[in-house]
Amino acid sequence: MNPKPFTVSLPPHIRSAESMMSRTGQIAASLSPLIVLAAVLFHIEYLKIFSACALAAVFVQAFSYYILKNKKLFDFSDISFVLLLSLILSPKIPFLAAFTAALAGLFFSKKCFGGSGAALFHPALLAYALISFYAPDLTSGNLASLIRFEKFYQGAWIFVIGGIFFISGILMLIQRLEYWEVPLIYFGAVYVCSRFWLGEAYPWAWLCFISFFILSDDETTPVTRNGMRIFAAAAALLTLAVSRAVPPGLSAVFSVLIMNGLNPAIDALIVPAAIGSQVPVRNLIESESHVRE
């Protein structure tokens, strides 16, 4: 009747179909229009950057597996890292520089702090920041800054590229990989303030990229929805403040990296109020038990 014993474990006994693999697949699907756009615009140059980032990720995974003996989970978030970094790095960057930046970004943002799930800084942004220190002139010319800096991409191209950015962002929201308030707060605050108060509008493709794809990263942003709102608002204010000193693009990168550093504090301070905090369940149950006793 029962040749194999039944498994015994604590409830719940069923789980949702969502997994890290499916989440990474959703992110890749959202980014795919941008990847196609980058491949069309930069041809082999994009492939070079992509290969450098992918090779760095494989190297770090192998290091984590064989040297650090971390065998618990294949880090699917590294796939998102490769896709994102390849989109924000300029195709003019040499292969070795891109590889080194990606390697350093992954290592210093994540592996230093304990690996998967423990990243303090966004690895792609850290890699971008490192490139900016190495060769500041190579930070422009990427996909997000094309609309602003390259004269060739004017007129109809603006709408094509901008439309593709928005399609990718909307795909992120539809798949519930990000709260809709986050891009609204960040994009809205930075764009409106820079346009009407600072006199010069911030490059909106960059804002799109940061608000839809960087602020949606799970590991480097707060866990709660309120925390995310605070994170986005503070990052927006910082972006505006920093943009007076550094070029657009870099200001967003630095402000998000600063907020990444403050993320543990936000998580510690912004705690959901259990059961509305008016009538805690525990008190309710205890009072009932006393009545019955």
Place this chain on the structure above:
Amino acid sequence: MIKGIRLEGKKDATILVWTIKRPEPPKKVRIPLVFNADNYAIPCVEKDSRVKIGDTIGEPANAQSVSVHASVSGTVSAVSVFPHPVLGGVQSVEIETDKDDKSAPFIWGERKDWDKTSREELLQTFQNSGLVDFESGMKPIHIKAAARTKTIVLNACEPEPYQTSEHALMMSHPLEVLKGADILRWVMDAEEILIVTQDNKLEAAETLKSKIYFLKWKHAEVRVIPSEYPLGKEVMLRRVLGADYSAAELEIFHVASAFAVYEAVVFQKPLIERAVTIGGECLIEPKNAWVRLGTDLESAVKIGKGFLRQPGKLILGGPMTGLAQERLDVPILASTGALLGLPEELTQPAELNPCIRCGKCVESCPVDIHPAMISIAAENNQWEAAKYYGVNSCIECGNCSYVCPVKRPMVELIRQIASQGPAKRSRRRKLGL
């Protein structure tokens, strides 16, 4: 707004027909005499005693406990410690069924004047009939109904997947359920009856509404809430109704409890059986059936025509909060609403992967605590941090474990850290353990 998650119902297989099947009695039953730490009975039969269906086999040990009755006619083969699905091993009475069982009456005659019976007498009837709440705590109904209240709430939600026994009970015996609730209302001196169901049981809601209309009752109302888990759980139901009622104004009973009250008072039938969903992908013929209390799981599985394939898990109760069983010789209890055979691919074990801080658990937590941080605190053995993030308010509904993309054992971690704190006793009481 109260948060919940929409689970795939998987209820269709057992509600193709509303009939609750009455199968052949099992060859033997093992009826536990212990319900929980306060509620247990003292055996009043010995080995080789002959008992008829409904005979008392255990006298209540104290005012907090209830009688236990023979669920089959036959001979007592042992009064000893036998396996129990929750408590491990407890004193039980084993009865081997004889031929008389089929001819034994299920109903001991109709008592038409129950409404003239005194409140105390009805409470005594509840105790003598062995009525307990059909939940994991199995609190005696005569204790629960002793306090006066304003509103009787009938919990007709069944929020967990697969479970349909109470749905079928409402559809096949709506009048009995309503009258049972009315008896409870009368006993508890309540003003009204509120039947709360979920929007995946609209036909049951309509059936009850039409019966209330024909009974010309002004004191009963049916309310439909979204079919989200865990909104149908008692703790959450109190919160859902909290806008209109204070905690002291409500007393929540299950539909099956109301039905058992009706049978006990009107037909003088003690609690000897209950409607159980025998289902899951691994059963050949999933169905709802009247299962005698004390029936072993092997016999219960045979009611569903056996296993189509070897289940990965055999669960007593729903898949979100039920107890996985290792062996087939444990009995069906009054709190057993379902027996599920789930395949291995659906019941993948949890893995202690690192938290990726996606926040899904926080989003789905119905009591607004921070399961992600509590689980991290549990891994680091930090009770104070877990307390700060609300571990004491956890109701162990399992939502966090269900939604976690990296399949972390969230409930296990929360239980582990909660067991280190001073609130352990109140938590155990809250969870009915």
